[in-house]
Amino acid sequence: MNRQIRRVAATVGVLMLALLVNLNFVQVVKGNSYRNNPDNRRVILSEYSNPRGPIIVGGTPIADSVPTNDELKYLREYPQGPVYAPLTGFYSLDYGKDGLEDAEDGILGGTDSRLFGARIDDLITGRDPRGGSIVLTVNNAAQQAAYKAMAKQKGAVVALDPTTGAILAAVSLPSYDPNQLSSHNSAAISAYWLSLDPTNQDSPLANRAFGTTYPPGSVFKIIMSAAALKAGLTPTSSIPAPNTYWPLGGSGACPQNGTAPCVENFGGETCQNGTTATLAFALAKSCNTAFAELGVRTLGGPAVASEAKLFGLDTGPMNVPLTVAGSTVGTSADLSDPAALAQTSFGQRDVQITPLQGAMMASAVADRGTLMKPYLVAQERAPDLSVVSQAQPSQLSQVLDPNLDDELSQMMVGVVQTGTGTAAQITDIPDVTVGGKTGTADTGDYVNGVQTPPHAWFVGFADQNGTPKIAVAVIIENGGVNGNETTGGLAAAPIAKAVMEAYLNSAAGH
Amino acid sequence: MTDPTERLPTRRNTELVLILFASLVVVAAEGVVEGTRNGHLSSHLATYGAVPLVVGLVAHLMIRRFAAYADPFLLPAVVLLNGLGLVMIHRLDLGLAQQAREGIGDYAGAAAPSQVIWTAVGLVVFLAIILLVRDHRMLQRYAYTLALAGLFFLVLPSVLPARYSEVNNARIWILVGGISIQPGELAKILLTIFASSYLVSKRDVLSLAGRRFLGVDLPRGRDFGPLLVAWLICIGVLVEGHDLGTSVLFFGLFVVLLYVATERISWVILGVVFFAGGSYVAYRLFSSVQIRVTVWLHAFSYTQTIGYQVSQSLFGLGTGGLFGTGLGAGHPELVPLPSTDFILSSFGEELGLFGLVALLMIYVLFIARGFAAALAVRDSFGKLLATGLSFLIGLQLFVVAAGISRLLPETGLTTPFLSYGGSSLISNYALLALLIRISDSARRPTTSRPPLKPLSEEHAAVV
Numbered sequence: 024m025n026r027q028i029r030r031v032a033a034t035v036g037v038l039m040l041a042l043l044v045n046l047n048f049v050q051v052v053k054g055n056s057y058r059n060n061p062d063n064r065r066v067i068l069s070e071y072s073n074p075r076g077p078i079i080v081g082g083t084p085i086a087d088s089v090p091t092n093d094e095l096k097y098l099r100e101y102p103q104g105p106v107y108a109p110l111t112g113f114y115s116l117d118y119g120k121d122g123l124e125d126a127e128d129g130i131l132g133g134t135d136s137r138l139f140g141a142r143i144d145d146l147i148t149g150r151d152p153r154g155g156s157i158v159l160t161v162n163n164a165a166q167q168a169a170y171k172a173m174a175k176q177k178g179a180v181v182a183l184d185p186t187t188g189a190i191l192a193a194v195s196l197p198s199y200d201p202n203q204l205s206s207h208n209s210a211a212i213s214a215y216w217l218s219l220d221p222t223n224q225d226s227p228l229a230n231r232a233f234g235t236t237y238p239p240g241s242v243f244k245i246i247m248s249a250a251a252l253k254a255g256l257t258p259t260s261s262i263p264a265p266n267t268y269w270p271l272g273g274s275g276a277c278p279q280n281g282t283a284p285c286v287e288n289f290g291g292e293t294c295q296n297g298t299t300a301t302l303a304f305a306l307a308k309s310c311n312t313a314f315a316e317l318g319v320r321t322l323g324g325p326a327v328a329s330e331a332k333l334f335g336l337d338t339g340p341m342n343v344p345l346t347v348a349g350s351t352v353g354t355s356a357d358l359s360d361p362a363a364l365a366q367t368s369f370g371q372r373d374v375q376i377t378p379l380q381g382a383m384m385a386s387a388v389a390d391r392g393t394l395m396k397p398y399l400v401a402q403e404r405a406p407d408l409s410v411v412s413q414a415q416p417s418q419l420s421q422v423l424d425p426n427l428d429d430e431l432s433q434m435m436v437g438v439v440q441t442g443t444g445t446a447a448q449i450t451d452i453p454d455v456t457v458g459g460k461t462g463t464a465d466t467g468d469y470v471n472g473v474q475t476p477p478h479a480w481f482v483g484f485a486d487q488n489g490t491p492k493i494a495v496a497v498i499i500e501n502g503g504v505n506g507n508e509t510t511g512g513l514a515a516a517p518i519a520k521a522v523m524e525a526y527l528n529s530a531a532g533h
Numbered sequence: 534m535t536d537p538t539e540r541l542p543t544r545r546n547t548e549l550v551l552i553l554f555a556s557l558v559v560v561a562a563e564g565v566v567e568g569t570r571n572g573h574l575s576s577h578l579a580t581y582g583a584v585p586l587v588v589g590l591v592a593h594l595m596i597r598r599f600a601a602y603a604d605p606f607l608l609p610a611v612v613l614l615n616g617l618g619l620v621m622i623h624r625l626d627l628g629l630a631q632q633a634r635e636g637i638g639d640y641a642g643a644a645a646p647s648q649v650i651w652t653a654v655g656l657v658v659f660l661a662i663i664l665l666v667r668d669h670r671m672l673q674r675y676a677y678t679l680a681l682a683g684l685f686f687l688v689l690p691s692v693l694p695a696r697y698s699e700v701n702n703a704r705i706w707i708l709v710g711g712i713s714i715q716p717g718e719l720a721k722i723l724l725t726i727f728a729s730s731y732l733v734s735k736r737d738v739l740s741l742a743g744r745r746f747l748g749v750d751l752p753r754g755r756d757f758g759p760l761l762v763a764w765l766i767c768i769g770v771l772v773e774g775h776d777l778g779t780s781v782l783f784f785g786l787f788v789v790l791l792y793v794a795t796e797r798i799s800w801v802i803l804g805v806v807f808f809a810g811g812s813y814v815a816y817r818l819f820s821s822v823q824i825r826v827t828v829w830l831h832a833f834s835y836t837q838t839i840g841y842q843v844s845q846s847l848f849g850l851g852t853g854g855l856f857g858t859g860l861g862a863g864h865p866e867l868v869p870l871p872s873t874d875f876i877l878s879s880f881g882e883e884l885g886l887f888g889l890v891a892l893l894m895i896y897v898l899f900i901a902r903g904f905a906a907a908l909a910v911r912d913s914f915g916k917l918l919a920t921g922l923s924f925l926i927g928l929q930l931f932v933v934a935a936g937i938s939r940l941l942p943e944t945g946l947t948t949p950f951l952s953y954g955g956s957s958l959i960s961n962y963a964l965l966a967l968l969i970r971i972s973d974s975a976r977r978p979t980t981s982r983p984p985l986k987p988l989s990e991e992h993a994a995v996v
Binding site for chain 2: 024025026027028029032035036038039041042045046047049050051053054055056057058060062063065068069092093094100113326376
């Protein structure tokens, strides 16, 4: 009998072993797929069961969690909605996370390993784990002014503190309401999501400030001027500025069909005396022929490319911690072929930059040639408000020797005082000097054989008492309300002025 | 008793220490639940912490006095399982109550307090059996009476009007005065006693006489008759009551007892063939069986309908992963019937694979000690009964755990000692008392008491 009993016992042992193997399969091998199954509400329930930390601008939350009475205990709210949407992103039941909600999820959701000490505390005291908070570098006055000044035109505004790289404003239009994507009503979320046309590049969900690249047009002449100064020219050096420039040889007026390699000035205008102009004048009046010939005849492709790289082009994508698309000066063929280089020299052809890159260019010139790394998060804080990390400004490059940069900076001031950027002048605030560069960039996009209206650019900076305060880039897609009649000076410069004034008038600007 | 060196250690102090340890584990678990759910400790900690301690100490003193040589691991294992079950039931009360506040599901009121009462009843039954059954062999005298009582319990729900017997489409209950009893749980103990007794008295004829058919020795009809009748009645009743789990349990039990009693593997082969045939017939005949098989094979195709419960159980287990969410921090209340049929997935979600395996190991320890008693006890009836009871726990645990983790179709059984439910708890405490009694007689020195004249002494000599 005992032999049989042992066999029965062994059989039970085998059954238990089968259970163990199967539980390993269910809980470990398939564990992740079960955890993330769309019909499994557990992960979402626990995520929503604790308050997520706030995102703070100037002491006020722009994203916060408020308790509810439903199954998901906390609702994410964005008091400023579309104004900050490109930064906050959203926190959605059905469409995941975006923006800072995604990039800073570890801190906001309380899962970051750096909060581990606090979590042990929570375990012992039995308190629910809470998220930490994020303090942004953004200046609310500048952000609101930028959003308001854009007045529903498509485009973006980015402002930087030139001395640190802190992002003071980042606006992208059209925007969306993150509250509607972060509600607890799946049907409403889904309807709103589809109304945003999410698969379209042109969707309001696209963050134009960081994620979209545009041809910079004449804004690129800042980099050309820096390369020229580095090559030994001075602001008063006289450079060729013909009415038309044929990089591959030729003469006379440019053909209207635009097929021949021929450069003329904006609107076919004459630059200074029609044959030569000073470098400063060429920048102030944005003479295309002067810069095209400067690029092809004096500087050459490699010098242009290396200066562009110092300004941050062709250095790849960057995290601020939102992802910033890479800007580029174009292909190597663009730099070796004179016809292509001529167009590249005034920011057309394949040159593509993000609005943030535009602001970086102005900020480097404003701060004596020092290009600082842009950043958006000033502080990460634990739930008990102790500081987890504090942003440390860091330099990316020295775009130009400080003394030469002073000359470039003066040339840009000239643009605003006597050139194309006069609309950016600030007279209401004492001791403020504004410098900048306008751009009116051909899109290269054709609809029914007609090129879409050009993008209007302005990048610039404001000094107060000789200290660089703010650098701004503004782009208005396809001319905004001005359409084909747009220019950077007309459409974009006043917006930059509004943002600078708002910042300088705010407490942080003093 | 004259020579002190011959006296075996009773190991009662080991039992006491283990009970204290088990109580400590339960108190810690309840503390974690309250800390996680409420942020502070409450008076429940004292209540639910006291239950395993009181049950353990009372039972321990009784064993010290009336079954001094009993196995010291059986009682602490039960105290730990019962206590952890209580903590989980309390934790599920909190979760279900909160769900109800959020407007989801209905909350029938706290289950943990009534589980405390059922534990007390279980303890009384335990004490009564230890006191009344001073030698397990005396049960053989009442074998047929117990069988009749068992069959009566088993048949009753099928005979009663549905409103007194049907819950969730299973007619296996007796519902009186707000109390629901699952008589099948009690019947399983009674029928195990009967089957063990019957097989011991008939084991010679069952294994020796009979016709040989296809290399398998078939018993004579008149020897086999009563057993077959009992088996057919319980299978019939269970099929009528739509209770798949209990059918599987009984069938496995009979096959194992026959095998051990007759020492013939042919019974197992016959049993497997019967089981396969019976399963197929049940599958063809009953839509409830078809649904369970469909859910088993394609749970994730029906996550919102018939497969909801099993897929939620798997989601819970998967979300728990290796270490679990922590007691009180998961969502086991999302699985329907989380405190009865699916209490193991509640543990799997909150304690993870490690916790669930640890829990299974406590059962393995209990079952192993049961089989050890079966091996050590001297009489055949004791051997058979201890084997049957240990196997019952093992098979029931396997069927439940396999069901919640989709190794087998879900069948709807309680997890012994853990699950919420009076009948289950009471019958398993009775089972514990019987194993304690058998293990005591296995280790008790023969000189300490004049042996009762066993009914089956001659068979024991065969071993």
